[in-house]
Amino acid sequence: MAGDAVPTAVVRLDSADPLAATDAEWFRLATAHGLFDEEDGGFLVTLGDGGWFRVRLGQEWRLAEVLRSQPRCPEFLTLSSDGRTLLGVTTEEYEIWLIVIDDLPAHQERRARRLARAESDEERAAAWEGLFGRLRVLPATRERWATGLLSNPALPDDLRVDLMVRTRRFHGRPLPAESIDALLAHPDCPQAGLLRYAGDSDPRMRRLALDDPDSTPELVERFTLDPHHEVRLRAAVDPRLSRLGAVRLLDDPEAAVRAAAARCSRLPAHVLVTLLRDRGTAEDAARNTAIPLGVIRQMAERDRSGAGRGPG
Structure with a gap:
């Protein structure tokens, strides 16, 4: 994600269970911002350096534990099926950031115009x-x-x-x-x-x-x-x-x-x-x-x- 991104929610790495807390915050934000497909609950996910995969949550899921660059360092992007809602998770020095972009095409266009x-x-x-x-x-x-x-x-x-x-x-x-x-x-x-x-x-x-x-x-x-x-x-x-x-x-x-x-x-x-x-x-x-x-x-x-x- 862009270096000037501002977190929507933050989880401290020194909290009791930062990965579980990250999953909870991710699910709260995903639900609130319409990440899940209305018909089957599907969404897209990527680690950032590969392709996008369409998935659905199972009965037991642990995104923050599985999708990581290093132990206790979750790094992944999730995207709604229509390509409009982006919810990213990235690990900073002392915190895990969750960042929501509600209208991704409009956000990208504004950023492109600013940088250009x-x-x-x-x-x-x-x-x-x-x-x-x-x-x-x-x-x-x-x-x-x-x-x-x-x-x-x-x-x-x-x-x-x-x-x-x-x-x-x-x-x-x-x-x-x-x-x-x-x-x-x-x-x-x-x-x-x-x-x-x-x-x-x-x-x-x-x-x-x-x-x-x-x-x-x-x-x-x-x-x-x-x-x-x-x-x-x-x-x-x-x-x-x-x-x-x-x-x-x-x-x-x-x-x-x-x-x-x-x-x-x-x-x-x-x-x-x-x-x-x-x-x-x-x-x-x-x-x-x-x-x-x-x-x-x-x-x-x-x-x-x-x-x-x-x-x-």
């Missing part, structure tokens, strides 16, 4: 300086930087060789994942007239519309809100994707779409820095061509030296 604001040169420079601030960058995050930088076209050749040796990875830009992408990349593939598929019911046909020479940035923006992930993914990799569209897709439920959005060069610097400092998004963000060359050198050189601590 225009930046001054001073704000952009300050954001990049913050990447190597006083907080320690975890080694795992630095490993993901290195792997991501190998696929960044802006990486200088002198740094690429070094990163290949250290990471034992010898890849460059990722190849297209789907056969339709390979077809569209073929020089003999006709592209004129594909706009007629923009409203097609088949998402695999609908996404072709953006390859028409007459397609517009407005269509890219429209496709960021498409109900099918394949269409949103096509919008996420389009070079005309707007700053707002890219930030919006960072909250997409599909990991591939979020990863593509993290590589958008129009992302505001302060948003990109946040992604680079997050272990879960660092690798994809490190592929972003908007990273200034001086920062790329710092990222690679500091990784090579093993230095992970800022001043102080």
Whole structure:
């Protein structure tokens, strides 16, 4: 969940039975905010780094005990079947936080608009300086930087060789994942007239519309809100994707779409820095061509030296 989240309820870790108390608070909030499906009581659950699974509570359930990152440290997200109510559980230093978002799409849109604001040169420079601030960058995050930088076209050749040796990875830009992408990349593939598929019911046909020479940035923006992930993914990799569209897709439920959005060069610097400092998004963000060359050198050189601590 976002780093600026405010807890709806808090359970102290030094309480008598914090896990049971967390389950009780979770159930109270889930009931009050309409998390459970009215027909069968189902809801969606994820640990945050995998897919969503639709489940129902059994007679004996212990979410806080089972869904955890470490002992006594529950970490999970639950979502209503209609995608509107999000109830998350996360463990802080001395407390377990439960956070409710009642209208998730509206919340994500407000957050996207706030983060996508225009930046001054001073704000952009300050954001990049913050990447190597006083907080320690975890080694795992630095490993993901290195792997991501190998696929960044802006990486200088002198740094690429070094990163290949250290990471034992010898890849460059990722190849297209789907056969339709390979077809569209073929020089003999006709592209004129594909706009007629923009409203097609088949998402695999609908996404072709953006390859028409007459397609517009407005269509890219429209496709960021498409109900099918394949269409949103096509919008996420389009070079005309707007700053707002890219930030919006960072909250997409599909990991591939979020990863593509993290590589958008129009992302505001302060948003990109946040992604680079997050272990879960660092690798994809490190592929972003908007990273200034001086920062790329710092990222690679500091990784090579093993230095992970800022001043102080």
